[in-house]
Every structure is written in C-alpha cells, then in structure tokens.
Amino acid sequence: MNPFRVAIAVARKDLISEWRTRELVPALAQFVILALLIGNFGFQIDARTAPSIAPGVLWLALVFAGLVAFGRAFAAEREQASLEAMLMTPASPVAIFAGKAMAATLVLVICEAVLLPALTLFLGSPLSGDVVFAVLLATVGMAALGVLFAAIVARVRARELLLPLLTLPLWIPFVVVGGTAVQAAMGLPGNYQEAIGILLDFDILFVVLTSLAARYVLDE
Numbered sequence: 001m002n003p004f005r006v007a008i009a010v011a012r013k014d015l016i017s018e019w020r021t022r023e024l025v026p027a028l029a030q031f032v033i034l035a036l037l038i039g040n041f042g043f044q045i046d047a048r049t050a051p052s053i054a055p056g057v058l059w060l061a062l063v064f065a066g067l068v069a070f071g072r073a074f075a076a077e078r079e080q081a082s083l084e085a086m087l088m089t090p091a092s093p094v095a096i097f098a099g100k101a102m103a104a105t106l107v108l109v110i111c112e113a114v115l116l117p118a119l120t121l122f123l124g125s126p127l128s129g130d131v132v133f134a135v136l137l138a139t140v141g142m143a144a145l146g147v148l149f150a151a152i153v154a155r156v157r158a159r160e161l162l163l164p165l166l167t168l169p170l171w172i173p174f175v176v177v178g179g180t181a182v183q184a185a186m187g188l189p190g191n192y193q194e195a196i197g198i199l200l201d202f203d204i205l206f207v208v209l210t211s212l213a214a215r216y217v218l219d220e
Contacts, residue, residue, distance in 0.1 A: 003092050006092065006096065007095045007098040007099040009099065010095070010096055010098075010099025010103070011099040011103040013103075014103035014104075015106060015107075018103075024069065024072055024107060025107060025111065027068070028065050028068060028069060028108075028111040029111060029114045031061070031068070032111055032114060032115040032118065035057065035064070036061065036123065037122065039057035039123065040122045052183070054119055054123045054125035054182075054186065055182040055183050055186070057119070057123065058115065058119055058182060062108075062112070062138075062139075062142075063168070063171060063175065065108065065111050066108055066142055066146055067146070067163060067164055067167065070108075070143065070146030070147050070149075070150045070163070071146075071159070071163050072104075072150075093215045093217075094211050094215055096214075097211070097217075100147050101143050101144055101147040101210075104143055104146065104147050105140065108139055109136065109139060112135055112136070112139065116131065125186060126186050128186075130181075130192060131182055131186065134178055134181035134185060134192075134196060135178065135182070137178075137181075137196065137199045137200060138177075138178035138199055140203045141174055141206045142171055144203075144207045144210040145171065145206055145210060146167055146171075147210075148213060148214060149163055149167045150163060151214070170206075174202060177195050177198045177202070178195070181196055181199065
C-alpha cells in the first residue's frame with residue numbers, strides 16, 4: 001500500500017470530518033482573536049513598540065492554539081475506538097501518523113491565516129512574506145512533535161494535562177528561534193537567515209525522529 005496515498009487519505013478524512021462538524025477551526029479562530037485583544041489592551045502599544053511586543057503575542061497565541069489543535073488529532077479515533085482498526089489494515093503506522101500530522105498542520109495554518117492579518121490589525125505590526133515563512137516553517141516541526149505526543153497520551157485519562165507537559169519543553173526552541181526570525185523580519189535586530197536555517201534544521205531533525213518513533217507509539 002502506497003504510504004503517500006495512505007497519508008493523504010488519512011489527512012483528507014480528518015479535514016472532511018472537521019469541515020462537517022466545524023468544531024475546531026471556529027473555536028481556534030475565536031481564541032486567537034481574544035488573545036490579540038488581550039495583548040492589545042494589556043500592553044502600551046504604539047508604532048515604536050509594536051515590533052517588539054507583537055512576536056511575543058504571536059507565539060503565545062500559536063502555542064496555545066497548537067495545543068488545542070494537536071490535542072484533538074486523535075479525538076475521533078479515541079471516541080470511536082477506530083485507531084486499532086486502522087492499524088490492522090496494511091497501512092503503515094508512519095503513513096497514518098503523517099496523515100494525522102498533515103491534517104493538524106493544515107488546521108493550524110488556517111488559524112494562522114486569521115492570526116497574522118489580525119496581528120497587524122490589532123497591534124499595528126508589519127506583515128511580510130518573511131514573517132509568514134518563519135511561522136510556517138516553525139509550524140512543521142511543532143506539528144510533528146505535537147501529534148506524536150497526542151498519540152502517546154491519547155489513551156491516558158489525564159491527557160489534557162500531560163500533553164502540555166510533554167510538548168511545551170520541546171517547543172521552546174521553535175518559539176525562541178521563530179521569535180528571533182519574526183523580530184528580524186519586523187525590523188528589529190537579529191539574523192533572519194541564520195534563524196531560518198536553524199528552524200529548517202529543527203524541522204528535519206524532529207520530522208525524522210517523530211516518524212521513526214511513530215511506528216512504536218501507534219503499535220502500542
């Protein structure tokens with residue numbers, strides 16, 4: 001069975017399910033708007049301070065939105081007890097994991113499509129292609145880690161507590177380096193090209209490691 005086709009089929013199934021229920025994306029969109037409103041009224045923001053405050057608000061919203069999005073990655077399989085049935089098919093566990101990660105990533109990207117323009121609207125921060133690229137690059141590695149840990153805690157009763165505890169420490173490099181890239185793209189001191197290179201290295205490292213670990217995690 002072609003692993004690429006399996007991954008696409010799994011991602012398509014999750015996205016169609018989200019399209020029909022419309023539960024996750026509207027909730028995440030409301031969340032990021034509220035986070036921006038809080039940031040707008042919680043800080044003294046003007047044209048001078050916006051580039052230094054906006055990256056922090058951006059990554060704070062992305063981290064919590066990501067926890068919600070990736071925490072729901074295996075929700076349907078957990079509620080319907082269908083993950084075991086998927087693993088009994090000839091499909092590779094790695095392909096199933098890749099499909100779940102692709103779907104969760106696309107959901108978060110949709111939220112970022114709301115977040116980034118809203119960040120400019122509420123905080124007056126500059127929005128450019130460099131900012132978008134840095135955020136998307138960080139999203140790839142964060143998604144790989146988030147979905148892997150979501151699979152690990154899917155059968156655990158305290159999964160809502162364990163997922164942040166496992167995921168957040170490994171997301172710190174993405175937040176730090178991604179924040180540096182966004183700040184540099186917004187005109188603050190920082191080496192944008194170096195930060196992008198580090199993000200790309202992180203993506204390759206964690207995508208490979210999570211793909212190798214997914215076989216054992218899902219089989220358990």
